[in-house]
Amino acid sequence: MTVADKPVPVPTPVTRPFWEGTKEGELRVQKCDACGKHIFYPRPGCPFCGAADPSWVVATGRARLESYVINHLPGPGFKDDVPYVIAIVTLEEGPRMMTNLVGVDPDPAKLTLDMPLEVVFEERGDQVLPKFRPVEVKA
Amino acid sequence: MKPGEIAIVGAAETELGALPEMTELDLHADAARRALADAGLTLADVDGLTSAVHSPIDVAHYLGITPSWYDGTSVGGCSFLVHVRHAAAAIAAGLCSTVVVIHGESGRSQKGRIPRQRGADSMAGQFELPYGVVAPPNTFTLPAMRYLHDTGQTIEQLANVAAVQSQWADGNPRASRGTAKTVDEILSAKMIAWPFTKSMCCVVTDGGGALVLTSRERASDLKRPPVYVLGTGEACDSPIVSQMEDLTRSKGFRRASAAAFAEAGITVGDVDHLMVYDAFAHLPMYGLEDLGFVGRGEAGAFIEEGNTAPGGKLPMNTSGGGLCYTHTGMYGMFAMQESVRQLRREAFKQVENVHTSVVQGVGGMFTAAATLVLSDRLP
Ligand SMILES: [Zn+2]
Numbered sequence: 001m002t003v004a005d006k007p008v009p010v011p012t013p014v015t016r017p018f019w020e021g022t023k024e025g026e027l028r029v030q031k032c033d034a035c036g037k038h039i040f041y042p043r044p045g046c047p048f049c050g051a052a053d054p055s056w057v058v059a060t061g062r063a064r065l066e067s068y069v070i071n072h073l074p075g076p077g078f079k080d081d082v083p084y085v086i087a088i089v090t091l092e093e094g095p096r097m098m099t100n101l102v103g104v105d106p107d108p109a110k111l112t113l114d115m116p117l118e119v120v121f122e123e124r125g126d127q128v129l130p131k132f133r134p135v136e137v138k139a
Numbered sequence: 140m141k142p143g144e145i146a147i148v149g150a151a152e153t154e155l156g157a158l159p160e161m162t163e164l165d166l167h168a169d170a171a172r173r174a175l176a177d178a179g180l181t182l183a184d185v186d187g188l189t190s191a192v193h194s195p196i197d198v199a200h201y202l203g204i205t206p207s208w209y210d211g212t213s214v215g216g217c218s219f220l221v222h223v224r225h226a227a228a229a230i231a232a233g234l235c236s237t238v239v240v241i242h243g244e245s246g247r248s249q250k251g252r253i254p255r256q257r258g259a260d261s262m263a264g265q266f267e268l269p270y271g272v273v274a275p276p277n278t279f280t281l282p283a284m285r286y287l288h289d290t291g292q293t294i295e296q297l298a299n300v301a302a303v304q305s306q307w308a309d310g311n312p313r314a315s316r317g318t319a320k321t322v323d324e325i326l327s328a329k330m331i332a333w334p335f336t337k338s339m340c341c342v343v344t345d346g347g348g349a350l351v352l353t354s355r356e357r358a359s360d361l362k363r364p365p366v367y368v369l370g371t372g373e374a375c376d377s378p379i380v381s382q383m384e385d386l387t388r389s390k391g392f393r394r395a396s397a398a399a400f401a402e403a404g405i406t407v408g409d410v411d412h413l414m415v416y417d418a419f420a421h422l423p424m425y426g427l428e429d430l431g432f433v434g435r436g437e438a439g440a441f442i443e444e445g446n447t448a449p450g451g452k453l454p455m456n457t458s459g460g461g462l463c464y465t466h467t468g469m470y471g472m473f474a475m476q477e478s479v480r481q482l483r484r485e486a487f488k489q490v491e492n493v494h495t496s497v498v499q500g501v502g503g504m505f506t507a508a509a510t511l512v513l514s515d516r517l518p
Pocket residue numbers: 032033034035036037046047048049050051
């Protein structure tokens with residue numbers, strides 16, 4: 001198995017701004033013009049208040065670790081990566097995302113819930129995936 | 140449906156385990172024939188049929204019947220609980236009189252499967268699968284660390300769920316894991332997705348099961364003791380686990396159970412026996428809390444105190460559940476079968492004085508949920 005076997009997301013008309021954003025190094029999420037809430041995953045309307053056509057904004061990329069597993073059961077193309085961290089992170093703007101953690105050992109002692117994270121971007125096929133790494137703590 | 144208006148009059152499972160000679164359609168057919176035989180009925184009596192993943196029309200045609208009502212709701216492992224709810228409503232409405240609710244799945248041998256692929260342009264395909272999530276063991280388990288953290292519970296308490304259930308399965312020749320295990324043994328099993336070891340994840344088997352439902356009036360003429368449907372509920376949360384409303388509570392469990400308990404006119408204090416769909420060890424903990432049997436953060440201690448174990452005041456997952464008994468992929472049918480066995484006094488580990496049994500199902504990764512309140516007595 002090689003990286004080429006790993007799943008590559010295929011954007012849809014509704015999600016395309018998200019995937020165009022990652023190629024430009026931006027983590028874009030939707031924001032409802034009516035109720036002001038941030039929305040993820042992308043949708044044609046606001047799931048909170050029903051307003052149509054939410055706007056797109058650039059998120060800060062700052063997040064915290066919400067939950068995770070240290071996975072030993074590799075997905076397609078991930079055989080050489082085990083064990084790896086599959087995480088749910090909560091963006092500063094509110095929405096949660098699934099992701100992988102990078103730049104940290106897959107060790108429960110190193111993975112503290114609520115630890116601060118920041119987005120990094122990694123190429124995957126013809127797309128770019130957002131992943132997250134711990135924020136360096138400055139002395 | 141009025142409580143007790145509809146009854147389960149036949150129930151049976153196929154052989155379980157590794158059944159490489161049977162396709163999923165064969166498992167459906169075998170399960171249906173066994174349940175009808177249990178009820179003392181034949182295929183000629185059936186005018187309603189349900190199945191999940193496989194179209195009910197495919198299943199009906201394979202059996203050689205032409206039902207006038209069918210339901211193919213396919214929302215994962217609780218589909219069959221949803222089917223019971225829909226079938227009860229359909230019988231009560233006069234759309235049909237005798238429904239067979241069927242499950243058959245070749246989860247282990249993978250014979251005659253319909254592909255369950257999610258496209259790369261689906262929401263899961265875009266926002267989950269690229270991160271190397273391949274299967275429920277590394278997806279359904281994702282909320283657990285947050286749940287344990289926020290409720291002040293431990294990985295040992297999570298492992299103890301599997302340990303207690305192994306006591307129920309102990310000695311049962313039909314159980315895939317039929318030997319009692321300690322918490323230490325469960326924690327030292329092969330790591331699958333930390334903190335979940337293999338023993339904290341369900342078994343993977345082939346098998347099937349079916350239930351026959353009809354009206355209370357008709358049930359009284361049949362040979363088996365009726366199991367009455369007192370209340371039902373169905374609910375939903377998120378199609379992808381990262382977006383569930385609250386990682387530490389199941390919206391589906393809460394909504395489906397509230398509907399079922401209200402319809403049945405019961406509270407948790409009335410429940411003698413509980414089945415909570417346990418694809419993974421955290422689910423019974425969520426179930427105990429979300430259905431209101433214990434307060435938030437109290438499930439682990441409640442289980443440690445032996446309340447759900449053999450001899451406890453709330454026997455739970457008394458077959459050993461998906462963790463120990465069997466789990467084909469869509470386990471809900473087997474949870475219902477154990478409730479029926481307990482209410483008919485024919486379980487492998489029979490509990491005394493069971494009159495009200497609750498079955499809590501889940502589908503997908505906390506995506507769908509359904510609840511049944513069943514009883515051997517009319518309200
Ligand atoms: Zn809105």
